[in-house]
Amino acid sequence: MNLMPSRSDRQAESAPAARALQPMIEIDHVSQLFQTSARQDHLALSDVSLAIDDGAFVSILGPSGCGKSTLLYIVGGFVSPTRGTAKMQGQDIRGPGPDRGPVFQEFALFPWKTVLGNVMYGPRQQGIKAAEAEEQSRALIEMVGLKGFEDFYPKELSGGMKQRVALARTLAYRPAVLLMDEPFGALDAHTRTRLQNDLLTIWERDRKTVLFVTHSVDEAVFLSDKVVMMTRSPGRIKQIVDIDLPRPRRRTELLLDPRYQKYVVEIERMFEDSDDELRP
Numbered sequence: 001m002n003l004m005p006s007r008s009d010r011q012a013e014s015a016p017a018a019r020a021l022q023p024m025i026e027i028d029h030v031s032q033l034f035q036t037s038a039r040q041d042h043l044a045l046s047d048v049s050l051a052i053d054d055g056a057f058v059s060i061l062g063p064s065g066c067g068k069s070t071l072l073y074i075v076g077g078f079v080s081p082t083r084g085t086a087k088m089q090g091q092d093i094r095g096p097g098p099d100r101g102p103v104f105q106e107f108a109l110f111p112w113k114t115v116l117g118n119v120m121y122g123p124r125q126q127g128i129k130a131a132e133a134e135e136q137s138r139a140l141i142e143m144v145g146l147k148g149f150e151d152f153y154p155k156e157l158s159g160g161m162k163q164r165v166a167l168a169r170t171l172a173y174r175p176a177v178l179l180m181d182e183p184f185g186a187l188d189a190h191t192r193t194r195l196q197n198d199l200l201t202i203w204e205r206d207r208k209t210v211l212f213v214t215h216s217v218d219e220a221v222f223l224s225d226k227v228v229m230m231t232r233s234p235g236r237i238k239q240i241v242d243i244d245l246p247r248p249r250r251r252t253e254l255l256l257d258p259r260y261q262k263y264v265v266e267i268e269r270m271f272e273d274s275d276d277e278l279r280p
């Protein structure tokens with residue numbers, strides 16, 4: 001098993017033939033300086049470079065306040081970096097777009113719309129006719145396991161169900177990239193496991209590029225092709241670990257797999273051993 005960190009700039013070093021394979025997302029020497037309301041400068045990200053291939057599932061792990069959400073906001077186009085550049089398919093990211101779908105906890109559903117209404121919103125905004133948008137949305141609702149709840153309102157759903165609706169709503173825009181900021185963080189362990197499995201099933205079918213922020217080492221290893229470990233604030237990339245586990249992955253099988261266990265323990269150790277006593 002190869003636990004060697006892979007360098008984020010590996011693409012740049014590769015052979016000319018491979019250069020044609022442009023990364024889906026390219027974060028190049030990005031730093032983010034915020035000014036707080038007390039007018040103090042706060043360096044949230046420091047010189048972060050990361051290339052994410054089309055169809056890859058990449059997780060970001062790091063201690064609270066290390067800039068994980070900020071990095072996702074930059075890729076989402078909600079924050080423009082103080083230094084460096086963020087590109088999607090070779091183009092500078094200049095703002096939010098339907099090609100990058102956010103699934104953030106704080107992204108509330110429309111409370112006045114039903115589950116179906118929430119999911120249909122994106123396709124309707126994109127000019128898709130009502131009948132077609134409804135058909136697509138019903139299929140997505142079924143895919144996230146909410147068949148039968150189409151006419152429920154958000155307040156009538158559990159936290160896990162709302163998260164499923166949020167995922168279906170984002171998928172309905174057909175984004176090339178899913179940006180997920182601790183989407184399962186607030187859920188109980190059982191619901192979280194089910195949603196992780198469902199997300200992987202959907203991802204294995206669609207192979208969208210996913211950038212996934214989590215505090216959980218085993219969630220990151222279970223889901224990802226690569227785990228990006230960040231340092232304490234100001235966030236830098238500490239190490240990138242390639243997760244070389246076969247797919248499709250099923251949690252119950254992986255838990256028994258010594259290779260999976262080894263990744264989890266190695267990554268936990270990397271946090272423990274670090275000088276700055278990092279904790280994800």
Ligand SMILES: Nc1ncnc2c1ncn2[C@@H]1O[C@H](COP(=O)(O)OP(=O)(O)OP(=O)(O)O)[C@@H](O)[C@H]1O
Nearest residue numbers: 034035036042044063064065066067068069070071
């Ligand atoms: N708009 C802002 N203005 C000032 N400071 C900010 C702003 N947004 C974030 N920060 C600061 O930047 C740092 C990184 O914040 P960020 O939310 O990206 O961290 P995080 O890694 O997502 O943390 P958590 O794991 O707790 O969600 C924090 O110290 C935070 O206080």
Ligand SMILES: [Mg+2]
Nearest residue numbers: 068069070181
């Ligand atoms: Mg955050």
